[in-house]
Amino acid sequence: MPLIPKNYTWQQRSFPSTGTSSQSVVSIVLRVPFPANRFQPDDIFTMEQFLKISHPPHYWELFLAHPIDADASHCSILENEVVFELVKQDPTVCWDTVELDVPRAERATLKQQYEEQHRKRLEQQSKQRAIEKDRKKKDEIHRQIERERADRSAIDNLLEESKQRELKRMELAMVKQYRPDPAKASAPNAGKSLSNIQPTPPKGAGATGTQHSDQQQELPRPSSPPAIRRSGTLEVTFSERTFVTPKRESMEQAEQEWTLKQAAARRAVGFADDDLRPDERNPEWLKQRGDTFFQQRNFLAAISAYSAGIRLTKDYYALFLNRSAAHLALENYQRCAEDCSTALELLQPPVEANRRARVACLARRAAALVKLGFLQQGYEEMIAASRLDPDEASLRLEVDRLRRCIEEERKNRSESESDE
Structure with missing residues (x-):
């Protein structure tokens, strides 16, 4: 109690x-x-x-x-x-x-009312203290920023003053180095003026006067500043390097071994551009060489020949178009699509003379996209090729086949979703 x-x-x-x-x-x-x-x-x-x-x-x-x-x-x-x-x-x-x-029955209610008012007042005071604390913190941050700005400004001013003093000192040093001393420069003239006002020496002093004038003529002249150097152009040549990384002596043996292995691999497939004679380094000759390898189903050698021609010139669309066919035969679908895209960029503007080549690019890229799993994109590419050559029956048949494949895929997807 x-x-x-x-x-x-x-x-x-x-x-x-x-x-x-x-x-x-x-x-x-x-x-x-x-x-x-x-x-x-x-x-x-x-x-x-x-x-x-x-x-x-x-x-x-x-x-x-x-x-x-x-x-x-x-x-x-x-x-x-x-x-x-x-x-x-x-x-x-x-x-x-x-x-x-206060009556006893009203004490509890009145007490709750007072406590609620007190609670609200404490909350208001707490919020006010938080606001005041935040304001003081911001003011302190601003003051700190101002102090740091003032310190930086003072440091910059000191550096600028030091820089100006050093520049002035260097300028004075250069002036002293390339400008003659005024005392030395005026010495011969002063001697001459003194000789003019001196009385005529006696007859026995002729040799002495001549010797004095010779000494005045032998005084060293002030040195002139050096001439400005002539400008020129330096030509710098760099040794040929296959690798993109800088040459290191520790890696030289491994790099040579790798280069020899790659050359042997190119010779094994039947073509190596290092063995070409100067008269054979012709993009048209390399294209014909690649076509020959392609007809012999030596696709790796064909790709090497086309690539050698592309290294000589990157504006010959036939090299990219034929290399895409070799990549497609080797199931390199990504490379095939890239070569077709490059060939299409070179086949600009679109005219009747390059229509058949554009049809081949679109049809071949469509086939590569379908093999990569992009069925809808391949179907659209094949439709574009068929519109360019509506008389080609094989293109229409391929468009119909791709349409059926897309419809079947959609049907299977809808059935699987309904089962779930």
């Missing part, structure tokens, strides 16, 4: 007023006796019109008759009592009683 003290005392404190009244009551001192208490600050609860002390087995609460300033008020926990010093919200109001007479 809680121990509820009843014999609390209170008094009003008056201070001199600056207004018309003689005195003004601004605070209430409330003393609640708690012998041998062990209270902590968290055990005391203060609101605008409600006070509470809760620490088992002690419990005490008081509904205030008038509102107070909870932030300005404070509480002192002494050894045998708790002293509240409450600051009034309205200092001009004189309290007749400190406790509000």
